[in-house]
Amino acid sequence: MTAPSVLQATLWMVGALFSFMAMAISGRELSAEFTTYQILFFRSVIGVLLISFLVSRSGWAQIKTHRFKGHLIRNVAHFGGQYGWFFGLAFIPLAEVIAIEFTTPVWTALLAAIFLGERLTLPRLTALVLGITGLLVILRPGMGAVHPAAFAVLAGAIGYSLTYIQTKSLSATETPLCILFYMTLMQLPMGMIPSLMDWKTPSLGSVPWIVLVGVTAMSAHYCMTRAFKLADATVVVPMDFMRLPLIALVGYLFYSEVIDWPVAVGAAMMLAGNFVNILAEHRKRLPLHSD
Known part of the structure; x- marks a missing residue:
């Protein structure tokens, strides 16, 4: 891994971070006018x-698949994850949404152990324990009512983890564009059908937010994928952790949100656990040198 590749990966991650922040802001703005289902439909x-345009340039043959059931499972889980995330944006502070979302690696490790037979090593168990403990610190059960939106985001994080497990399986036979094509195509009716039951025609002022939420949803994942191709996870993932302080700053500047100490402490515990696991995975991949 050369210095130029790390610099390029950093630039792609800057694009991903700004995309995630723009998606969160546009989701918050749209939630004042539309239901979560309608936001997901848009x-x-x-x-x-966007994906149809990209597929048309690289070839439609790649969308031929014999794994329709796998795509369906992935997209039901991903739609659930997206619903929980956007629903949470409307009701709880932005930083709390992102902090709870960072439990996704915890549930991914747990589901990978159950469904893929992956070993729960000591670093993974450390991440699991710190992640769940951090979540309990944030939610503070027994110390007052927890907003239902927090549980929606938590359920969304579990949905995202199942999405990652299914993506790992599909990526063995499908191209990234094929996976994204079926993601957008299958999730279109999932958002459209419930939206028609309570349809609101977009106002002219909401159109830029609609375009922004759709474009940044694609650009965030595209930028992150490019970053992972150029640099190791130990370089890329810590940069993704910057989402939390950045989104907290956005919440403070635009929505007058203040982070309380349990969210900060709980998030720090989650990030520490994830970082320990990432470093351990990196060390396993290093070549052994003999003197």
Whole structure:
């Protein structure tokens, strides 16, 4: 891994971070006018147009698949994850949404052990314990009512973890564009059908937010994918952790949100656990040198 590749990966991660922040802001703005289902529908419409354009340039043959069931499972889980995330944006502080979302690696490790037979090593168990403890610190059960939106985001994080497990399986036979194509296509009716039951025609002022939420949903994942191709996870993932302080700053500047200490402490515990696991995985991949 050369210095130029690390610099390029950093630039791609800057793009990913700004995309995630813009998606969170646009989701918050749209939640004042639309239901979560309608936001997800708009997101899928923009996504279908963007992905169809990219597939048309690289070849439609790649979307032929014999794994329709696998795509369906992945997209039901991902739609659930997206619903929990966008629902949470409307009701709880932005920093709390991102902090709870950072439990996704915890549930991914647990599901990978159950469904893929992956070993729960000591670093993974450390991440698991710190992640769950950090979550309990944030939610503070027994110390007052927890907003239902926090549980929606938590359920969304579990949905995301199942998505990652299924993506790992699909990536053995499908191209990234194929996976994204079926993601946008399958999730389109999932958002459209419930949206029609309580349809609100977009106002002219909401159109830029609709375009932004759709474009940034695609650009965030594209930028992160490019970053992972150029640099190790030990370089890329810590940069992704910057989402939390950055989104907290956005919440403070735009929505007058103040982070309370349990969110900060709980998030720090989660990030520490994830970082321990990432470093351990990196060391396993280092070549052995003999003197």
